[in-house]
Amino acid sequence: NAGVTQTPKFRILKIGQSMTLQCAQDMNHNYMYWYRQDPGMGLKLIYYSVGAGITDKGEVPNGYNVSRSTTEDFPLRLELAAPSQTSVYFCASSYSGRGANEKLFFGSGTQLSVL
Amino acid sequence: EDKVVQSPLSLVVHEGDTVTLNCSYEVTNFRSLLWYKQEKKAPTFLFMLTSSGIEKKSGRLSSILDKKELFSILNITATQTGDSAVYLCASFTSGTYKYIFGTGTRLKVLA
Numbered sequence: 001n002a003g004v005t006q007t008p009k010f011r012i013l014k015i016g017q018s019m020t021l022q023c024a025q026d027m028n029h030n031y032m033y034w035y036r037q038d039p040g041m042g043l044k045l046i047y048y049s050v051g052a053g054i055t056d057k058g059e060v061p062n063g064y065n066v067s068r069s070t071t072e073d074f075p076l077r078l079e080l081a082a083p084s085q086t087s088v089y090f091c092a093s094s095y096s097g098r099g100a101n102e103k104l105f106f107g108s109g110t111q112l113s114v115l
Numbered sequence: 116e117d118k119v120v121q122s123p124l125s126l127v128v129h130e131g132d133t134v135t136l137n138c139s140y141e142v143t144n145f146r147s148l149l150w151y152k153q154e155k156k157a158p159t160f161l162f163m164l165t166s167s168g169i170e171k172k173s174g175r176l177s178s179i180l181d182k183k184e185l186f187s188i189l190n191i192t193a194t195q196t197g198d199s200a201v202y203l204c205a206s207f208t209s210g211t212y213k214y215i216f217g218t219g220t221r222l223k224v225l226a
Contacts, residue, residue, distance in 0.1 A: 031212055035216070042203060042217050042218040042219045044216075045215065048213060058213065090157060092214075094214075096212070101163060102146065102147050102149070102163060102207045103160055104149065104160070104207075105160075106157040109156055
């Protein structure tokens, strides 16, 4: 059971470039989340989704876009990368069906640097 | 705006000490409070609390929730160097289904 899979693990971007961070889960979770974590800080919610076709903004959505065309995948798109987007990005998911306990499962993270 | 605040921000103790980490929350439609341990990489799950006054325990770690005063504590007894990490708490809200995290408490345990 792979759990939550994020790719890539590391990436360096130049200012103004764009990229997509991939996230997939194989646990049949309907809730998925993207967080960023700056050095020495907690996790800030960027975007989240409660099911395929449904997305919503979190605390820090500016400069990012998401889509949720399937239950399994929740990619995060960075358009026009800026140095302020240098961070570690975590994708996470949880299950909301019968017997759910709201435990949040995390991917291993993507270290992104924008230079 | 939903808010989760942790204290202290950092803590240095010696092996064998007992520590108490605090987490207070102000959220709409509170459903549960979760604690995570983060070492180098992704956070790992410790506890989830939904009811007031019921202690959850795992080895030397324990946690309890007070829904009247809107806070939770995480206790670690007989600390070891392997307990050195950032400890994060998060609230889960029904309705919006968001997990909001605090800034974390950085714990360093010295041998």
